[in-house]
Amino acid sequence: MKIQIKAAIALSALLLSAPAWADDDLKQEFNPIETGVTMLSISPEARGASMGDLGAATEPDVNSQFWNPSKYAFAYSSAGVSLSYTPWLRKIVNDIYLANLSGYMKLGSGDNQAISASLRYFSYGEINASEGSTITNSIHPYEFAIDAGYSRKLSEKFSMGVALRFIRSDLGYSTSGAADAKTGASAFSADISGYYTTYPVIGRNECQWSLGFNISNIGSKVSYEGGERQAFLPANLKIGTTFTFPLADYHNLTFGVDANKLLVPAKPRSTDSKYIGSDGTVDQLAYENDYEEWKNKSSISGIFSSFGSDFGKRINLSVGAEYVYNQQFFLRGGYYYESAYNGDRQYFGLGAGFSLNVLRLDASYMIATKQNSPLDQTLRFTLSFDMDGIKNLFNRN
Numbered sequence: 001m002k003i004q005i006k007a008a009i010a011l012s013a014l015l016l017s018a019p020a021w022a023d024d025d026l027k028q029e030f031n032p033i034e035t036g037v038t039m040l041s042i043s044p045e046a047r048g049a050s051m052g053d054l055g056a057a058t059e060p061d062v063n064s065q066f067w068n069p070s071k072y073a074f075a076y077s078s079a080g081v082s083l084s085y086t087p088w089l090r091k092i093v094n095d096i097y098l099a100n101l102s103g104y105m106k107l108g109s110g111d112n113q114a115i116s117a118s119l120r121y122f123s124y125g126e127i128n129a130s131e132g133s134t135i136t137n138s139i140h141p142y143e144f145a146i147d148a149g150y151s152r153k154l155s156e157k158f159s160m161g162v163a164l165r166f167i168r169s170d171l172g173y174s175t176s177g178a179a180d181a182k183t184g185a186s187a188f189s190a191d192i193s194g195y196y197t198t199y200p201v202i203g204r205n206e207c208q209w210s211l212g213f214n215i216s217n218i219g220s221k222v223s224y225e226g227g228e229r230q231a232f233l234p235a236n237l238k239i240g241t242t243f244t245f246p247l248a249d250y251h252n253l254t255f256g257v258d259a260n261k262l263l264v265p266a267k268p269r270s271t272d273s274k275y276i277g278s279d280g281t282v283d284q285l286a287y288e289n290d291y292e293e294w295k296n297k298s299s300i301s302g303i304f305s306s307f308g309s310d311f312g313k314r315i316n317l318s319v320g321a322e323y324v325y326n327q328q329f330f331l332r333g334g335y336y337y338e339s340a341y342n343g344d345r346q347y348f349g350l351g352a353g354f355s356l357n358v359l360r361l362d363a364s365y366m367i368a369t370k371q372n373s374p375l376d377q378t379l380r381f382t383l384s385f386d387m388d389g390i391k392n393l394f395n396r397n
Contacts, residue, residue, distance in 0.1 A: 032343040033264050033314070036222040036231030037169050037187070039122035039143050044100035045084040046380040050351020050364030051320025052334025054258045056240025057195065057212035058322070062384045065102050065118040067238070068214045069149040070161030070193040072104045072114035079105040079387035086380045088122075095125030105387075112153035116163070120145045124171070143169045149191070157198050163191040167233070169222060189219025189233055208244040213237070215263070221299050230295075232302055235263035240318075250326040258318040263303040266310065268294055313341040320349070328355050330362070347375055357389040 035041070045063040048055035055067030062080035064071040081103035088096045104116035124141040145168075151161030170184040193214040199206050215237050221230045240258035247253050268275075268290040275287045297305065306314070320334025330353035338345040351364035361383055368376035 030341060030344075031266050031269060033262050033266050034231065035234040035262070035264055036185070036224070037143055037145070037167055037233060039098060039120065040145060040167070040217055041234045041236065042086070042088070042098055042122075043380075044086065044098055044120055045082065045102070046351055046362040046364040046382040047330075047332065047353065049366070049380050050332040050334065050349045050362070051256065051322060052318040052336040052347075052349045054240065054256050054318040054320040054334055056214055056238045056258050057197075057210040057242045058240075058254070058256055059210075059242075059244070060195075062104060063100075063102050063382065065104070065116050065147070065149060065163065066100075068161070068193045068195055068212045068240075069116055069163045069191060070151045070159045070195040070214075071212065072106075072116050072149070072161065073112060073151040073153045073159035074195065074197060075104065075106065075114060077106075077386050077388045079103070080384060081387070082382055082384035084380060084382040086378065088378070089374050090379070091377060092374050093125055096123060097125075098122050114151050116149040116151070116161075118145075118147055141171045143167070143171075147191075151193075158194070158196045161191075161193045161195075163193075163216075165189045165191070165217070165219070167219075167222065169224075171224070185222045185224045187220045187222040187233060189217045189235075191216040191218070202245070205246050207246070208242075210242045210244075211240070213239045218263075218303070219299060232264045232299055235299065235303055237261045237263055252324045254322045254324070256318075256320050256322075260316040260318070261306070261311075261314055263306045265294060265297060265302045265305045265308070266314075267291070310341070313339050315339075316342070316345075329353070330355070332364070344370065345373075345375065346370060347373070351380075358386060358393060359389075360384045360386070 043049040043053045044066055047061065047063065048058070048067055058067070060071035060075040062082040063084070084100040086098040088098055099121045100118060102118040104114050107113045107115060121144045122142060126138050126140055128138050145165055147163050147165035149161055149163035151159055153159045165188065167187045167189065168184065191214060193212070195210065195212045197208060197210040199208055217233045217235045219233055221232055223230045238258060238260050240256060242254055242256035244252055244254040268287060270282050270284070270287045275283045277283060316336070316338045318334060318336050320332065323331040332351040334349045336345065336347050336349065347366050347368040349364055349366055351362060353360055353362035364380045366375055366378040
């Protein structure tokens, strides 16, 4: 007997708030995109999450690896490292979590390039496998991703970056022995990103305006059960802009907007209107042909076909703001919007941070706008260390 844990599918369902359908037409169109390794889409750190999952063009920090690796080339410090922790779906269970370790280091004397890396680990907690009412074993499904990146300034205002990623997903086990286990899956992916920043003068104030993009998780499909079941990675296009305005000495206010589009084709359904004839019958042959085409589609082909007729419904928006006092105290807020057609996740993010010369502590809190959302009350914590601050501390001693 073989027991498979469909944890990825279960998590994808839990990520989606159950919409309160206003009409049958909306329910008919509801078709969230299915991907494997869902944790690659979860914001792993507190700053961006508190601004409504925003970060394509925000000020560079140690956690830029997830949002836009090209920002590291414009980082002020020569190096940094951070550790983030997120108890996930805490309203439902208490042993699922996401942990993230990120770091970067500037290279050379020209202050125009950097290397970076991160390790993301998602634990699904403990799951008991049983035969009838007898528990036969306990398993601990998990997923992790490790990546390395390089970024470089191509001009005084523009930089680009790349990141390479190895992904491992282990969601079950086989009771017939390790030699027969076909539950683990591995994949490789890459990110390509860019960041532009300039300092326009408005009145007597020097402001900062930035643009950024990140095409992430471009890679192979992830194959489960020895290749019997394949899933697209959550390839994603993120485009964003921010504007920072100085309110007074030591007081800055930043506003930002991000747009996200999954570069994954939607799975055909037999209930889609194009398969239903005027007499109400389903064209089963046409549906099965389209389903097989979707199933066998490569990840690269899937990226191009994701820009279909439902393109407008597939864009998620993040808007956020950050108030900074003297680079020591931070207040943040934001909102994340996803169309009801695409999953209906909608929530506010709130957060704060405090920074010293050596370390910074950030926290965020999520407030879902949909009733019974499993994402409601999600907390994130991030502890960051500035290597320049640590070096200066030792030099003084």
